[in-house]
Amino acid sequence: MxxxxxxxxxxxxxxxxxxxxxxxxxxxxxxxxxxxxxxxxxxxxxxxxxxxxxxxxxxxxxxxxxxxxxxxxTVTDKRFLDGQLYKMPPSTREQGEYGTHIVGGGTRFLQAGSSLALECVVTHTRAPPSAVLWYRDNNLLDYDSPRGGISLQVEKAGQQTTSRLLLSAVRETDSGNYTCVPVSVPVSAPTASVTVHVSTEDELRAAVQQGGLSGARCSLSGLDLRAVFLLVAVAWLVAGTLT
Missing domain, CATH: 2.60.40.10 (Immunoglobulins)
Known part of the structure; x- marks a missing residue:
C-alpha cells in the first residue's frame, strides 16, 4: 500500500x-x-x-x-588484532592470482600544505577485486572520514585495477602508514603499504640549521683536539731540552 x-x-x-x-x-x-x-x-x-x-x-x-x-x-570488526591490520596469508593455490603494489616506492616526504597522491595498482588473473580500500594506520579513509578533503578514484582496465587516493592540504597528523587493501572473495589478495612523513616549514628550517651547527661543532672539536696534541708535544720537547 x-x-x-x-x-x-x-x-x-x-x-x-x-x-x-x-x-x-x-x-x-x-x-x-x-x-x-x-x-x-x-x-x-x-x-x-x-x-x-x-x-x-x-x-x-x-x-x-x-x-x-x-x-x-552493531559492528564487530575482527580484522584488527592487537591494534594491527589482520591479513589472512594466501594459500599456495591462491598465490599469483593477485598482485598489489603502490607506485613510487615505500616512503614519501611532504611539506605541510601540499597534496598527497597515492596510486595502488592491483593485477589479477581472474576476477578483479570487488573494492579497494585505503587505511591510514588502522583508520579507513573514505569520503565520510572526519579528516575531509579526500578523493578516491578507481579505474578498471583488463587485468588491472588502479585505485588513486588524493589528500589535499596535508598536515602533520596525516603522517603514518598508508595501506592499500584489495577486497576479494573468496581469494585473499595481498596488500601494499607506504610510509608518509609530513613536516612543517619551521621543522625543515630547524633541521637544516641544526645540521649546520652540528657540523661546525664536529669541525671545532677536531681542531681543539689537534691543538691539545700539539701543545702536549711541544711541552714534552721543552722538558727534554731543559733536562
Whole structure:
C-alpha cells in the first residue's frame, strides 16, 4: 500500500539521508538500496562495514503521519588484532592470482600544505577485486572520514585495477602508514603499504640549521683536539731540552 509515497533511509548520528526510493544520496559506494517489485522490503545494504558505521538508522515513509522504524546497527570488526591490520596469508593455490603494489616506492616526504597522491595498482588473473580500500594506520579513509578533503578514484582496465587516493592540504597528523587493501572473495589478495612523513616549514628550517651547527661543532672539536696534541708535544720537547 505504498502508492506514490517513498521509503527513505537516514543515518541517525548526522541525519544524513542515504537513500530515497531507489536513489542513493551518498558518495560512499558502500551504501545502496535493495528492493524488488515482488516484495515489500526496502533493504539498506552497507558493504565492508566498519566500527564507525555502528549506530542508529531510520527507515521512514513520507506518509501523514510519518511511518518510522528505528534500527540500531552493531559492528564487530575482527580484522584488527592487537591494534594491527589482520591479513589472512594466501594459500599456495591462491598465490599469483593477485598482485598489489603502490607506485613510487615505500616512503614519501611532504611539506605541510601540499597534496598527497597515492596510486595502488592491483593485477589479477581472474576476477578483479570487488573494492579497494585505503587505511591510514588502522583508520579507513573514505569520503565520510572526519579528516575531509579526500578523493578516491578507481579505474578498471583488463587485468588491472588502479585505485588513486588524493589528500589535499596535508598536515602533520596525516603522517603514518598508508595501506592499500584489495577486497576479494573468496581469494585473499595481498596488500601494499607506504610510509608518509609530513613536516612543517619551521621543522625543515630547524633541521637544516641544526645540521649546520652540528657540523661546525664536529669541525671545532677536531681542531681543539689537534691543538691539545700539539701543545702536549711541544711541552714534552721543552722538558727534554731543559733536562
Amino acid at each position: 505504498l502508492g506514490d509515497r517513498s521509503v527513505m533511509w537516514m543515518r541517525g548520528r548526522d541525519l544524513h539521508i542515504l537513500t530515497v526510493g531507489k536513489v542513493t544520496y551518498s558518495a560512499d559506494e558502500r551504501f545502496q538500496i535493495m528492493h524488488s517489485h515482488e516484495t515489500d522490503d526496502w533493504t539498506l545494504q552497507i558493504q565492508y562495514t566498519q566500527p564507525r558505521d555502528a549506530g542508529a538508522y531510520k527507515c521512514q515513509v513520507n506518509s501523514d503521519p510519518k511511518i518510522v522504524r528505528n534500527v540500531y546497527l
